[in-house]
Every structure is written in structure tokens, then in C-alpha cells.
Amino acid sequence: MATIVFLEHHDNELLKPALGVLSKAATLDDDVTGVVLGSGVMDLAGGAGEFGAAKVVVVDKPELEAPLPQPRVDALASIVGAGGYDNVLFAASVLAADVAAGLSARLGAGLNWDLTDLVREGAELVGKRPALGDSVFVDVGWTSTPRLALIRAGTFDPRATGGEAAVEEADVQFEDFSTAATMVERAHAESEGPSIEDADVIVAGGRGLGAPENFKLVEELAQALGGAVAATRAVVDAGWYPYSTQVGQTGKTVSPKLYIACGISGAIQHKVGMQSSGTVVAINKDPNAPIFEFSDLGVVGDLNEIVPKLTELVRQRRS
Amino acid sequence: MKIAVCVKHVPEQARKIDPGTKRLDRSGEGAINPFDVHAVEEALRIKEDKGGEVVVVTMGPAGAQDSVRKALAMGADEALMITDDAAAGSDLVATTNALAAALEREGADLVVFGQQASDSDGAVLWAAVADRLRLPVISQVAELEVSDGKVRGKRQTEFGYDVIEAPTPAVLAVSDAINEPRYPSLKGIMGARSKPQRTVSVSELGVDEAGEAGSKTTVRELSDPPPRGDTVKIEDDGSAAEKIVEFIAERKLL
Ligand SMILES: Cc1cc2nc3c(=O)[nH]c(=O)nc-3n(C[C@H](O)[C@H](O)[C@H](O)COP(=O)(O)OP(=O)(O)OC[C@H]3O[C@@H](n4cnc5c(N)ncnc54)[C@H](O)[C@@H]3O)c2cc1C
Numbered sequence A: 001m002a003t004i005v006f007l008e009h010h011d012n013e014l015l016k017p018a019l020g021v022l023s024k025a026a027t028l029d030d031d032v033t034g035v036v037l038g039s040g041v042m043d044l045a046g047g048a049g050e051f052g053a054a055k056v057v058v059v060d061k062p063e064l065e066a067p068l069p070q071p072r073v074d075a076l077a078s079i080v081g082a083g084g085y086d087n088v089l090f091a092a093s094v095l096a097a098d099v100a101a102g103l104s105a106r107l108g109a110g111l112n113w114d115l116t117d118l119v120r121e122g123a124e125l126v127g128k129r130p131a132l133g134d135s136v137f138v139d140v141g142w143t144s145t146p147r148l149a150l151i152r153a154g155t156f157d158p159r160a161t162g163g164e165a166a167v168e169e170a171d172v173q174f175e176d177f178s179t180a181a182t183m184v185e186r187a188h189a190e191s192e193g194p195s196i197e198d199a200d201v202i203v204a205g206g207r208g209l210g211a212p213e214n215f216k217l218v219e220e221l222a223q224a225l226g227g228a229v230a231a232t233r234a235v236v237d238a239g240w241y242p243y244s245t246q247v248g249q250t251g252k253t254v255s256p257k258l259y260i261a262c263g264i265s266g267a268i269q270h271k272v273g274m275q276s277s278g279t280v281v282a283i284n285k286d287p288n289a290p291i292f293e294f295s296d297l298g299v300v301g302d303l304n305e306i307v308p309k310l311t312e313l314v315r316q317r318r319s
Numbered sequence B: 001m002k003i004a005v006c007v008k009h010v011p012e013q014a015r016k017i018d019p020g021t022k023r024l025d026r027s028g029e030g031a032i033n034p035f036d037v038h039a040v041e042e043a044l045r046i047k048e049d050k051g052g053e054v055v056v057v058t059m060g061p062a063g064a065q066d067s068v069r070k071a072l073a074m075g076a077d078e079a080l081m082i083t084d085d086a087a088a089g090s091d092l093v094a095t096t097n098a099l100a101a102a103l104e105r106e107g108a109d110l111v112v113f114g115q116q117a118s119d120s121d122g123a124v125l126w127a128a129v130a131d132r133l134r135l136p137v138i139s140q141v142a143e144l145e146v147s148d149g150k151v152r153g154k155r156q157t158e159f160g161y162d163v164i165e166a167p168t169p170a171v172l173a174v175s176d177a178i179n180e181p182r183y184p185s186l187k188g189i190m191g192a193r194s195k196p197q198r199t200v201s202v203s204e205l206g207v208d209e210a211g212e213a214g215s216k217t218t219v220r221e222l223s224d225p226p227p228r229g230d231t232v233k234i235e236d237d238g239s240a241a242e243k244i245v246e247f248i249a250e251r252k253l254l
């Protein structure tokens, strides 16, 4: 088998989740290549040898300066075609998902996503995927090569094994439509806000709060408990609460002793940011909300009723 | 401006995979994927602002008619359904083949997708369809500006917010925070029945690789998730706050 791993980078560093997938690939296959696509990235490539890449293919072009998916599909399609790779692996991210899906269409190649493990069975590869809100585990396969896979964020940690990679440069022709989108502003982290990563107690609010001003309900509870306030992407994207407090795939990963989720549905992309919390309490009025699948205490009810009472009781107990 | 909006009909509750076919059980009641309601709303707002028409496009079983009706009741002008037994069991590649073929014929200026399908959680289809249509794509759009001949989207990644611009025709996928969808009016609901609805088969679209046969991925086996520790679920009868306090006090978290 020959495996190639998409090595995403930001601020001149290869990203940990991608190096984690590379380390995993090296345990499955002896022929592992990394691919770095960008502009001014030649120096980055060598670093992948540490984590199990025997070779790194680099495309260094101004068209790859901005982290946009479509020119990367052009690059990968030609690299994967020329190199005869059997497996193309991605650590899930906003960019990687769009690249993987574009490549799937371009090559007519099967893509399995949200994998939490990969197992080799002879010449076959099997992906493990928790599905339907993680309520069932599915073994997935591919009927042809190349096999494309997106690995769930935070699944594999990078392991430095101290190897060296041969770095090779490749050339690419870009399609007109692939370079039509342009980035006007990049990775702007708005409004510095509080830091939530070290909090022992987190009270998180979602769209179930109904309106931005209702964040005061979770703020008061957090204050009573001596904890921090977190939010979902839905409310951060809507401008209700700062990005620095967002938990999940594109936000922070937290592991407090206590996580209280108020009006949060429990999407997988939120779960990946808080699943290592000690105790999870969820308040949601929908008895079928996915959050109840991973809560230690699930409360079906109206947060507008429950949260203020809870704050009052906590204050009484702690005073 | 012609806007195509892609919606998926998803099982409403008690989602499960049929152990025999290893496909999602789609026999029960279904409804429009909640994330796609935001896509329909955004398409309607663009139409209201710029003029034009909104066509709803879906691939799904006959029951997907309910989802189409909902979008029409909200204000979409017409619908195209790819409904065909030969399309059952489609994975990403097979879905892309059919949907892109249908969208190619529609020739819309904008193709709008929802954030993710609640049953597949893929959040990938737009990028595959855009590649097949040879159009630029912007995903996860939380704020959108449409002007003559171009679109500009603000979206979140792992590192903050990007602003991306693309010329039309283009493909967009919108975040669930982009808008607050309207409820269909009574008039909208009544009017939905008489709006044009077309149904096509995959062969009419000229697609050979469809459904399970055209798919490149398989489901090999199903198993239960690892068991979790003791979990408690209660319904609030007025005493939930007390119970939560007891629960966290017992665990010495107070
Ligand atoms: C690539 C990608 C990355 C993403 N990254 C993230 C991420 O980092 N973090 C993240 O959080 N999400 C992320 N998402 C979005 C995620 O899929 C969900 O859309 C989001 O988490 C939903 O937020 P929510 O739970 O606040 O809103 P909703 O899903 O709308 O849920 C609101 C909940 O509130 C409940 N509710 C309503 N009223 C009340 C009431 N009065 N009392 C009690 N409960 C009530 C409802 O029953 C519902 O369950 C990402 C998505 C994608 C595609």
C-alpha cells in the first residue's frame, strides 16, 4: 500500500491533527508520504520526517498562498494520480473537508468521513465511524482506490519517531475555476475575550437561550459556581458571544471537571470540543436532543425556568 | 438571478440503520433537514433583494415531497426532485453524480447548500458538487453579501474568520447562524401545491453510476457504541434545579 497524508499548516507550522494522522498512517503502512501545499512552505516540509513520512511532496506556488480548497484539489489530483497512492488521508478541518470532497468528485474516489480509527486488513483498509450522533459504530470500507478518508478532529496525537523525509517538489496546472475564489481577509480572530481552557467549571450556552441578552442566565450560573462561560458556534457565528469562548471543532477543546450545557443540541462538532469533560449536565427542552447521549445528567426542561433557580440554589449552598 | 437550493429529506426521529441493508432506515416519517431551512431562507432573501427565482432541488425518496412542499410554502418558486429507486444507497460520489447533473441543467447563478445533513453529518457535498460543476465554492458562510456578478462570504475556521469573494455563478454552503428562517404563511402553504414540481430519474439525467451500485464506499458492519457509565435523564417537574444541585454536590463539584 502507498499512503499520502495532507499536511495542513498555519502560521508556518504543520498542524498537530495532521501530524497525528501521519503518525497513525506510519503504523499502518511503510510507504507513507506527506504533502504540503502552500506558498513559501519549502522549509516546513522536512519536519514531517519526524512523524513518519518517508517522503514529502511540496507544491510551492502563489496560487496556494490563501488556505482555499479548490487549487489544492488540482494539486492533489495530479500528485495522487502520478504517485499511484492507495490511500489519501486528511485530518478533518474546514479546509481539509472541502479539499477531500472536491478530490472525491474529481477522481470519482470514495470518501469516508468522521473516522475515529483506521485498521488494516491485508490489502484492505477499514474505517471506524461513530454515526447518527455517535449512537452506532459503523465499519466502513471502499470499493476502489484511491481511498479517501477524513479523520475526526483530535483523534490521533502526533508521535515523534525521529525519521527523516526526502523532500520532492511537484508542479501543478490550476483550473480556471479553482482560482476564481479569493481571500479578502484571513483568519481574523475577532474580539479578544475570556480564556476558558483552564476552567474547572464551564457553563455553556447555545441557541436555546433564545436571545443574546439571555447569556446573562449562564453568566450568573457560572459566576455562582466560580466557573467560565462557553458558547456554541451557532451563537458565536450569530454574534451573541465572542469566538474565544467557542467550544468545538473550530473552537476550543476543554476538559473541565463539570460542564453544564444550556440550550445546546449536542452536534458532533460541539461534542469533539468537550467530550473529555468530567461530568456533563445538559438542560434541553427537546427529549430527543443528541446532547443527552453524552450527558451524565440530562434534564428535559425549559432553561428559562431551571437556570435561574439553579443559580439561586448554588448561591445559597456556597454562601 | 436564478438560485438553486439543495435540500435533503431526513428521517425525523429514532434514527437507526437497517441491519439488513446496512442503510439508514428511511421508512418512518421524514422532514426537511433543519440546516437546509436556513439555506432556503437565505435563497429567498437574495431573491427578495435582487429579484429572480428560487428552485428547490432534492434527491430522495417519494416522501421527500414533504420537504419540497415546506420549501415551496416558505416561498420557493419551483422544485426538481431526483426520485428513483436506482438512486437509493448513494454515497458522496453517487450523490454528486446525480445532483451535479441536475444542477448543470438548471444553470443557476447561485447554488446554495445547508451546513450539513443531520443524518450523515458530512458537511462535504457542496465541495464535491462545485468541483463537478467547475464553479467556485465558499463554505460555512455565516454572513453573505451578494452584488452584481459576485458573492462575498464571511466564515469561521479553526483560526478565526475569513472573508472570501467569488464571481458568480458560484456554490455556497451557509451556516445555521446566517439567518432566522421564516415560518410558512397559511397562504404559502395553500399555494405550495400549485407550484411547478418536476421529477427526474437518474437515467433521464444521463447518470450511469448511481445509487449503491455507483457508490465507492461501503458499510461493512454495525456495532453498538462502547457502553457509558451510569447516566440519568429526568424530566423537569419543578424540582430539576434541586436535583442538579444534589447531583453535582454528590460528585463533590459544588
Ligand atoms: C465544519 C463545522 C465546524 C463546526 N464547528 C463547531 C464548533 O466548533 N462548535 C460548535 O458548537 N458547533 C460547531 N459546528 C456547528 C454544529 O454543527 C451545530 O450547528 C451547533 O453546535 C449548534 O449550536 P446550538 O446547539 O447552540 O444550536 P441548535 O442546534 O439550534 O440547538 C439549540 C438547542 O436548544 C434547545 N432549546 C431551545 N429552547 C430551549 C429552552 N427554552 N430550554 C432548553 N432548551 C432549549 C433546543 O431543543 C435545541 O436542542 C460546526 C459545524 C461545521 C459544519
Ligand SMILES: Nc1ncnc2c1ncn2[C@@H]1O[C@H](COP(=O)(O)O)[C@@H](O)[C@H]1O
Pocket: B006, B007, B008, B009, B033, B035, B036, B039, B057, B058, B059, B060, B095, B099, B112, B113, B114, B115, B116, B117, B118, B120, B121, B122, B123, B124, B125, B126
Ligand atoms: N440528497 C440530497 N439532495 C439534495 N441536497 C442534499 C442531499 N444531501 C445533502 N444535500 C445538501 O448538502 C448539504 C450537506 O450535506 P452533507 O454533506 O451530506 O452533510 C445539505 O445541507 C444539503 O443542502
